Amino acid sequence: MREYKMRRGEYLHERIPDLEATAEEYFxxxxxxxxxxxxxxxxxxxxxNPVFERILVGAAAYDGKKDKLAVxxxxxxxxxxxxxxxxxxxxxxxxxxxxxxxxxxxxDAKSRRESLKREVEDDADHDLEA
Numbered sequence: 001m002r003e004y005k006m007r008r009g010e011y012l013h014e015r016i017p018d019l020e021a022t023a024e025e026y027f028x029x030x031x032x033x034x035x036x037x038x039x040x041x042x043x044x045x046x047x048x049n050p051v052f053e054r055i056l057v058g059a060a061a062y063d064g065k066k067d068k069l070a071v072x073x074x075x076x077x078x079x080x081x082x083x084x085x086x087x088x089x090x091x092x093x094x095x096x097x098x099x100x101x102x103x104x105x106x107x108d109a110k111s112r113r114e115s116l117k118r119e120v121e122d123d124a125d126h127d128l129e130a
């Protein structure tokens with residue numbers, strides 16, 4: 001599961017007031033909820049796009065901090081996707097993920113990558129200090 005921060009000064013509940021409806025719009029009907037790492041996430045067992053096997057999405061709330069978007073995309077093996085002829089669906093899946101994450105976080109793919117890279121570097125620096 002990955003967690004994504006919002007842009008500075010922005011909050012998840014302001015960017016997407018109805019996370020459940022937005023997730024359904026992008027990925028398909030929500031079939032239930034599941035607790036992951038103490039966060040209650042929506043489950044999409046049969047996503048509309050055949051590239052996805054299952055999707056978990058929700059808000060990761062932390063005391064004294066802004067909520068983050070928590071998402072886990074379970075995807076089919078790329079060889080299986082190609083063999084089944086769903087190559088176009090693969091591009092649609094990438095587009096859906098990127099559009100959803102942009103709407104939720106206000107950050108494009110490049111900005112999200114740079115942020116994750118900084119977090120990994122900060123973690124590595126912290127591990128060296130310990």
